[in-house]
Amino acid sequence: MSLVRLRTFIEVYRQRSISGAARSLNLTQPAVSQHIAGLESAIGRTLFDRQARGVEPTAAARELASDLGDKLDMAESALATARARSVELAGALQIIGHADFLAEVVSKQLRPLLEDGIRLRMRSGNHELITRLLIEGECDLGISASPPDTPRLRNELMFTEQIVAVAAPAVAQRIAAAETLEKGLGAEALLAYSLELPLVDAWLEKNEIELESSVPAMAGRDLRTLRTLMIDGFGWSTLPAYLCEPHIARGELQEIPSPVGRTTRDYHLLWAPAALRQPRVAHARQTLLWHMRNGERNQADSGGHPAS
Incomplete structure (x- = not known):
């Protein structure tokens, strides 16, 4: 009718x-x-x-x-x-975030926005650049592993992922064969996100592990670089599960057992309040939050590792 x-x-x-x-x-x-x-x-x-x-x-x-x-x-x-x-949704939307997270996770949730006629422009950067460009109005939405440290921005938790200690199978086996886990880890090269070691430090602290030296052999802001080196048989690190679990399943990487347990990492959606006056920004914010959270539930229901 x-x-x-x-x-x-x-x-x-x-x-x-x-x-x-x-x-x-x-x-x-x-x-x-x-x-x-x-x-x-x-x-x-x-x-x-x-x-x-x-x-x-x-x-x-x-x-x-x-x-x-x-x-x-x-x-x-x-x-x-x-x-x-x-009609109001038409136009370009600027999104900035961590390169590996945008490529490996967020990219899978962008199709609904593209189908709504929104043109997407993606940029990568660290937390400092993300917050600066949002405040200056050069980007509409930001995605960061840290909440904003300024009242000029708002945020919502959009995704939580487990952090896994990994290495190539041969390296993981050498670590496991050492007298202690501390000595095994200390004998291999450490790869890290940054010199401050936020992912590695949290995992070490939770698992009550103290290394004699935690200076990384390499620090890189794109975690996919660390993953590539480890698959090639060099060093160990801690990575979000979305970056390493497919490679663990294929036998390219192996999890280093955590005596206490895995840690987690939160990802936040950031925006300036004034940006939501644009219909496409408000729509994109709501769409991304819904799809990211719904994706977490689907992952848990399908038997994968839940994101919390």
């Missing part, structure tokens, strides 16, 4: 006239009559009695009009708003 037929019915009901409804709807009288006939056929009841000076609603028409109430007007208003919103 189409909205067009229902709109025609309401107009005839209000005006008590086929010709008057035709003028209001910019339709021909035969078209209006066809709409009413089609509606009568669909519900199996007569809606109007034709009279010399118009039409008179039947009991069925009065019941239908009462059931519809203002719902038809509300539905048409919602459709008009949706059409206008689709």
Whole structure:
């Protein structure tokens, strides 16, 4: 039962006239009559009695009009708003975040935005660059492993991932064969996200491990670089599960057992409050949050590692 037929019915009901409804709807009288006939056929009841000076609603028409109430007007208003919103969404959206997380996780959630007509422009950067470009208005949304440290930005937790200590199988076996886990880790090269070692330090602290030296042989802001080196048989590190679990499954990497347990890392969606005045930014924020959180539930339901 189409909205067009229902709109025609309401107009005839209000005006008590086929010709008057035709003028209001910019339709021909035969078209209006066809709409009413089609509606009568669909519900199996007569809606109007034709009279010399118009039409008179039947009991069925009065019941239908009462059931519809203002719902038809509300539905048409919602459709008009949706059409206008689709126009407002058009334009480019600037997103900035950690390169590996954008490539490995966020990229899988971008299709709905692209299908809505939003043109995406992706940039990579560390937390300091992310917050600066959001404040300066050069980017619309940011994704960072740290919440903002300024009241000028807002944030919501969008994703939580487990952190896994890994190495190539041969390296992991040498570590396991050492007298202690500390000595095994200390004998191999350490690879880290940065010189501050945030991922490694948290894992070491939780597992009550103290290394004689924790100076990394290499520090790199793109964790995929560390992953490539480890797959090639050099060093050990801690990586988010999304970066290493597929390679563990293929036998390219091996988890280094955690005496106490894995740690976790949070990822936050950041924005400046004024940015949400743009419909496409507000829409993208809500869409990303929903899809990222829904993706976590799907991962847990499918038997993968939950993200919390």
